[in-house]
Amino acid sequence: MATSGRWMLWTLCVCFTAWENDALRINMRESFVEVVRGDYVILPCSFFTSTRLSRLNIIWTMAPFSSPDTPMQVIVYDHGQAVEDPSLTGRVAFRGIPSSADIILNDTRVSDGGIYHCMVNNPPETADPGIGELVLSVLAPPSLPACQWDGDIDTGGSVRLSCSVAEGIPTPEIHWDKVNPEEISLPINMEGDLSGSVQIVNVSSQTSGLYRCSASNVLGTEHCYVNLSIYATPESSSGILQAVLLTLSMSLVLLALLVLVLWLQHTGQNGKWRERKGEDERCYNEIRYTPSLMKRSFV
Known part of the structure; x- marks a missing residue:
């Protein structure tokens, strides 16, 4: 009885393990990817399933960093056909479909940066679709400041x-x-x-x-x-003007003093000249009246 119970438990474990191995699994080989703006980048998404891929369905979505709650559809694979979002036409494609869900993104732009989700569903598997996530960062040099x-x-x-x-x-x-x-x-x-x-x-x-x-x-x-270029203020200009005016005033004072000295010197010379002229006139008068005096003495 105990042996039979252990056999049944072992059988259940094997069946559960086999069921888990058969379930669809997603493997995102990278969780963070960087690319320089203008280059191409591969976004990896591997999956494992034991069911035929006749009804394979793959959906890639992207949520911008600026609005992570509003994802947009990037590209879809369904019924053997791939359809990309019109805004990405010519820039995105599957790489290795149907054995791989990897996609390639060309001519990357800063707006391509965001959180990407890869969702794979492969009916008739009843398990929930496998979902993987990665973050893409598009690097860009500084714009001209x-x-x-x-x-x-x-x-x-x-x-x-x-x-x-x-x-x-x-x-x-x-x-x-x-x-x-x-x-x-x-x-x-x-x-x-x-x-x-x-x-x-x-x-x-x-x-x-x-x-x-x-x-x-x-x-x-x-x-x-x-x-x-820093300019002098009106106050500074006024100070310079005051200094110039003071210099001119001092110059005028010195000039006035010089004129006064010259005038005094000139006035002094004129006085001496008049004094000398007076002396000359007195001498002349004395000589002029001398003969008459002499005449009177002879008479």
């Missing part, structure tokens, strides 16, 4: 330099540097994943120069530039 500035470029003002990039996978790193007349790395404030800015306060003539924004990832680096 856009640079701009705003603020007060008068001395003592504040200027903000901003830089943004439209795309890049992995997410580009953004850096700001002053490259001319001297190279200086600047601290940056990130404003989201794809933009960053630099705030420069109390600007002066030394702030003027060429500034560069760099967006970099593993596929490359792109740059944009801002040429910043």
Whole structure:
């Protein structure tokens, strides 16, 4: 009796194992796949079944990273025919059908990145369809960043330099540097994943120069530039004007003193000349009246 019970239990185990071996199984050889934008990529999906493939059905779907709850159909194999989504016509195809559910995706785009599901069903198997999942990441170099500035470029003002990039996978790193007349790395404030800015306060003539924004990832680096010129404020101009006026005033004072000295010197010379002339006239009068006196003495 005990022997008979063990025999029945062994038989059930063998049958259950055989049923599991006969059930459809999916094998996703990769769970994460990367490709550079523009290249082709193979998305692997292997399956195992003991049933004939006369009614094989394969469906590939993709859910974008931006909206994982709204998957779209990529390609379908049913009744011996493959039908791709119209938006992917000419870019997607099965590879190795019907023995493999692998697909190939050509001319990849950033929008192709997302979560892919491979679902295989092979009636008359009664097991649930096998479903496999993988993630496709389409790498892209940074796009050309856009640079701009705003603020007060008068001395003592504040200027903000901003830089943004439209795309890049992995997410580009953004850096700001002053490259001319001297190279200086600047601290940056990130404003989201794809933009960053630099705030420069109390600007002066030394702030003027060429500034560069760099967006970099593993596929490359792109740059944009801002040429910043700082102008003197009206207050500074007024100070310079005051200094010029003070210099002119001092010059005028010195000139007036010089004129006064020359005038005094000239006045002194005129006085001496008049004094000498008076003496000459007195001498002349004395000589003129002398003969008459002599005449009177002779008479």
